[in-house]
Amino acid sequence: DRGFGPSRIRVLERLGASEERTTEPVRADDWPPERPPGDPLNIVAVECGRAPGTPHIGAVPGLPDDAYEHDGQLTKRHVRAATLGALAPAPGELLWDVGGGSGSIAVEWLRTHPACRALTVERDPERAARIARNAERLGVPGLRVVTGAAPAALAGLPRPDAVFVGGGLTAPGLLAACWDALPAGGRLVANTVTLESEALLADAYRRHGGELVRLAVAHAVPVGAFTGWRQAMPVTQWAVRKSADPFETPAATAGADR
16 A cells, blocks of 8 residues: 555464474565465564555655645645754654644654654644654654644643644744743744734844754746746744753843843
């Protein structure tokens, strides 16, 4: 179902015993459904093979967009890779992915290390179910999906090491609630494409420092018989680390204070 039908499967039963048996390799998409069950003490060896056109799913952030089931609410590949770089996942850390959409940020956070933890908050039940399917399909079924509207849905959640806000920035109190939830040294990254949310990020940058950047990506597309650039909507990103020192001066205001 996921494009690995050419993989070859071999079953090794009761290894080391007198009844040891090894089956001949069979392609996964040719495995006979009527095959009788073998000995319950077994090892299944799979030699992975990818069918033509199957997306290559690597281990680093920035999976192909078509690796995800989505309805358009997806942090696109190049912006996603930059976002994970700013979030800087580390083993054992917990991420809040607020406004999950398709869950791509949380999924790729979890894929960086088996000890990483993540939960995603999504108010739309259909999208929440889609996030769970993406997590299952991409090998991180431990992603916790919280269905509810932030900031109310954030109450009672375990304290995060990092927070990503990908939607709902204009909800009253959301950004403040995410900031307050972070411990000293925690990271917050927020992305937006709207002027209204951009104004909120500019104000947060003025008060807390960090980095405020504009990410712009263009793709080559046919223009008649030629090729030209099609610009995607630019993304404004605020990335900040919460100071471990209560007397530390935010970078954005240090100059004015002097």
